[in-house]
Amino acid sequence: MVEFKSVSQLDNYIKSYLTGSEYLSDFSVTGEISAYTISSRGHAYFTIKDAEAVMGCVMFSRYIAYTSFTPAIGMKVTVTGCMDFYAPSGKLQMQVLTMKEAGKGDLHEQYKQLFERLSKEGLFAPEHKKSLPVLPRRIGVVTSASGRVISDIVNTLRKRNPYFDLLLYPASVQGENCPPEVAAGVRYFNEKKNVDVIIVARGGGSYEDLFGFNDERIARAVYECEIPVISAIGHEPDYTIIDYVADLRAATPTAAAEQVMASFDDQKNMVDNLALSLDIAINSYLGAKRSFLDMLKNHKALLTPAFYAKQQLMVVDKYREAMKNSMEAKVTSLSGEQKQLMGRLESLNPTNVLKRGYSYVSDKDGKAVESASSLMKGDVIGIVFADGKATGEIIDTSFDDRRSS
Amino acid sequence: MSDKIEKLSYEEALEELKQIVAKLNEGKVTLDESLQLYKRGNELAAYCDKKLKEVTQKISEVNKATGGEDPLNIEESDV
Numbered sequence: 001m002v003e004f005k006s007v008s009q010l011d012n013y014i015k016s017y018l019t020g021s022e023y024l025s026d027f028s029v030t031g032e033i034s035a036y037t038i039s040s041r042g043h044a045y046f047t048i049k050d051a052e053a054v055m056g057c058v059m060f061s062r063y064i065a066y067t068s069f070t071p072a073i074g075m076k077v078t079v080t081g082c083m084d085f086y087a088p089s090g091k092l093q094m095q096v097l098t099m100k101e102a103g104k105g106d107l108h109e110q111y112k113q114l115f116e117r118l119s120k121e122g123l124f125a126p127e128h129k130k131s132l133p134v135l136p137r138r139i140g141v142v143t144s145a146s147g148r149v150i151s152d153i154v155n156t157l158r159k160r161n162p163y164f165d166l167l168l169y170p171a172s173v174q175g176e177n178c179p180p181e182v183a184a185g186v187r188y189f190n191e192k193k194n195v196d197v198i199i200v201a202r203g204g205g206s207y208e209d210l211f212g213f214n215d216e217r218i219a220r221a222v223y224e225c226e227i228p229v230i231s232a233i234g235h236e237p238d239y240t241i242i243d244y245v246a247d248l249r250a251a252t253p254t255a256a257a258e259q260v261m262a263s264f265d266d267q268k269n270m271v272d273n274l275a276l277s278l279d280i281a282i283n284s285y286l287g288a289k290r291s292f293l294d295m296l297k298n299h300k301a302l303l304t305p306a307f308y309a310k311q312q313l314m315v316v317d318k319y320r321e322a323m324k325n326s327m328e329a330k331v332t333s334l335s336g337e338q339k340q341l342m343g344r345l346e347s348l349n350p351t352n353v354l355k356r357g358y359s360y361v362s363d364k365d366g367k368a369v370e371s372a373s374s375l376m377k378g379d380v381i382g383i384v385f386a387d388g389k390a391t392g393e394i395i396d397t398s399f400d401d402r403r404s405s
Numbered sequence: 406m407s408d409k410i411e412k413l414s415y416e417e418a419l420e421e422l423k424q425i426v427a428k429l430n431e432g433k434v435t436l437d438e439s440l441q442l443y444k445r446g447n448e449l450a451a452y453c454d455k456k457l458k459e460v461t462q463k464i465s466e467v468n469k470a471t472g473g474e475d476p477l478n479i480e481e482s483d484v
């Protein structure tokens with residue numbers, strides 16, 4: 001039998017025994033948290049248990065800082081560390097170095113599974129996305145009440161345009177409370193319908209810090225929300241599930257505020273431009289009327305009526321000329337047969353006979369005399385030549401026997 | 406066209422203003438009509454401008470305990 005000289009010596013032996021143990025110096029175990037307190041120095045004291053047994057644990061603050069979630073009673077966790085004997089209180093306890101939620105695999109694996117499931121279900125469908133309001137009068141924001149994000153958003157909005165109202169729904173943006181609180185915030189605005197657009201925002205952080213936004217509860221709340229939702233989680237390269245469900249994804253909270261105001265600015269510019277266009281339109285309308293009136297007043301017809309009349313005469317002349325031309329065209333288009341007929345008519349013209357040295361006698365009325373018997377002594381006759389006429393008096397008449405026999 | 410302007414939504418007023426500008430530009434209206442259109446257009450523009458600024462400029466926070474809204478003070482700062 002070993003005889004320990006003191007309690008301290010016994011405790012020291014236990015400590016060294018534990019440290020030297022292959023199993024108890026580096027192990028992991030899974031259990032349910034049954035008690036949990038944080039000391040004034042930031043260390044966590046808690047117990048884990050199963051159906052039959054309990055084990056006390058301590059986790060120092062420097063290790064807690066690396067935990068991606070906030071432990072709570074009832075949560076099933078897997079812890080790693082070593083056994084330690086705390087001499088001042090004579091208690092055996094586990095010194096915990098890392099802690100993660102049991103049953104949950106690798107975070108990225110979780111993310112991928114959720115992404116695929118929600119994508120298949122159509123939560124990311126572009127046709128489901130709503131456009132931002134034309135006039136964002138009242139802006140709902142779901143984010144932490146403390147921290148820079150909300151002031152960044154308000155100040156960016158103010159810088160762009162002072163005409164807005166803002167309603168903040170304070171929510172945890174990290175840890176296990178993040179998904180239910182953010183989802184509640186989105187649903188709150190959707191039920192109250194007291195804002196025109198919702199910004200869900202969080203500042204930058206580690207992959208684990210932002211992981212709360214890879215949550216089905218948030219995704220569904222955003223999907224079901226009838227008010228447009230802008231997501232702004234972390235910085236430019238960070239993408240979480242909410243970014244795919246949201247109607248618009250902004251790179252940062254500040255960018256989200258800019259986006260909201262962009263549509264306001266567009267409207268403001270449109271109204272200003274239309275007011276200007278209205279002035280220009282009425283001025284050019286009246287200007288056109290005035291110059292038309294001036295044109296009429298200066299018209300030559302009003303200044304000199306004679307000018308107008310002369311113009312009309314020129315029109316008449318023009319038509320007359322046209323008529324003459326068309327008649328000539330008709331004549332030249334006479335057929336060859338007509339031309340021959342006209343030539344024969346010409347050969348019968350008596351004037352042509354006279355040209356050959358003949359002449360004829362006409363009575364006092366100018367009618368051709370065909371018979372000597374129609375003349376008597378003393379009658380005045382005309383003798384018609386080709387180039388003129390002579391007047392004479394009948395001295396005697398005689399008849400040609402040959403003709404009468 | 407002859408609706409009371411106050412009864413129009415912002416979008417409706419903006420649309421009518423656009424049409425008035427287009428009509429005036431086309432120039433196929435009588436002088437009387439053009440002056441009527443101009444007057445109406447000016448009223449619509451003023452109304453749209455008013456609608457844009459029709460907010461109380463209040464920053465508030467949802468009070469989860471009371472269900473009401475509390476004012477939220479945000480310091481102006483350089484962003």
